[in-house]
Amino acid sequence: MPWSLREIRNAIPSRLFVKNTALGLQYLLRDIVFAASLWYLASNIDSLSRKTAVIELLTPFGAELFRWSAWITYWWFQGLVFTGIWVIGHECGHGAFSDYRLLNDIIGFIFHTALWTPYFSWKISHHRHHCTHASMERDEVYVPKTRKDLEIPLQEPIDWDEIFGDTPVYTMFMLVRQQLLAFPAYLLFNVSGQKDYPKWTNHFDPGSILFTKEQRNAVILSNVGIASMVYLVAHASSVFGAWEVVRFYGIPWLAVTHWFIMITYLHHTDPKLPHYREKEWNYQRGAAATVDRNFLGWQGRFFLHDVAHFHVIHHFFPKMPFYHGEEATFYLKSFIGAHYAYSDKPVFKALWDNYNDCQFVEDEGDVLFYRNKKGQAVIRPAEQEQDTI
Secondary structure (H helix, E strand, C coil): CCCCHHHHHHCCCHHHHCCCHHHHHHHHHHHHHHHHHHHHHHCCHHHHHCCHHHHHHHHHHHHHHHHHHHHHHHHHHHHHHHHHHHHHHHHHHHCCCCCCHHHHHHHHHHHHHHCCCCHHHHHHHHHHHHHHCCECCCCCECCCCECCCCCCCCCCCCCHHHHHCCCHHHHHHHHHHHHHHHHHHHHHHCCCECCCCCCCCCCCCCCCCCCCHHHHHHHHHHHHHHHHHHHHHHHHHHHHCHHHHHHHHHHHHHHHHHHHHHHHHHHHCCCCCCEECCCCCCHHHHHHCCCEECCCHHHHHHHCCCCCCCCHHHHHCCCCCHHHHHHHHHHHHHHHHHHCCEECCCHHHHHHHHHHHCCEECCCCCEECCECCCCCCCCCCHHHHHHHC
């Protein structure tokens, strides 16, 4: 990576860094309209499936099959729409939505809070993640476990099956657990975060090591937002019933958690992506240590605002609006060449493969690649490769 960040930026037309507040609001309004429309359609599923004409046409079993199929379709698409709204909040946190900071924070706070994300608290740690990505010592999230962390001996022979010999069923259970619980676990317990932080580090303690004294009030405001959501959901459950809240809102929110974790995990975790210790790390190398993926095809592009398709450019320039990501990626790829990472592997296969192949990194060395459940890496640092020739 021989170029400075300024040289890379100069390779991309300056017009692609310009934010269009009106366009951003149009995307947000589009998402809100989709969410409301899906909510309205879902409110008619049960009554429609119980109509005499429907039961006579489809038979009772067919009508019930139709009802559950309709609800599953609602959960799928509403989960994607909610995730798109979450992405808009993420844009606001980076200041990429608008040049007006107050507007960014109002929109980001409202919609991230509505999806159980402490806006200001997460915005602070996420900004630091962008500033330190792929640094073993300073990155905020998806920090690899080391051989020492897993107590894997250096001397052969090593019984790898004893250490990693999980059944496929257990691996699937752990993967599902990650997809549904990893983000709350990170916010509450710093799971997958920086290992040098004190025990009980979390995003809700204003005195946490994650924040400065000047950021204390922002953390408290985030907490007030989440507390308001607790009240609103409890009140809605008492008025409409807990199951109504779960199926209209709760299950789509779980989908948001799943998509968000899957997207970010696959951005930052891959056998071919390096991590660096301080001696070798710089911002450009860290930004390039991410991978773009064809995530859910047109659905990922339309509903998720290209957040997975064009993530590398986002790590280089997080204040660039998402709607310029595709064109900017063309210029970035042309300039940095082989340093740009892309994968067209089907994303659910990539999730399974990477969960199994990205187990740990070594305690020694300054350029590190993941090793799998047999202790093997698919790539080694160039210096090590040279030494073996």
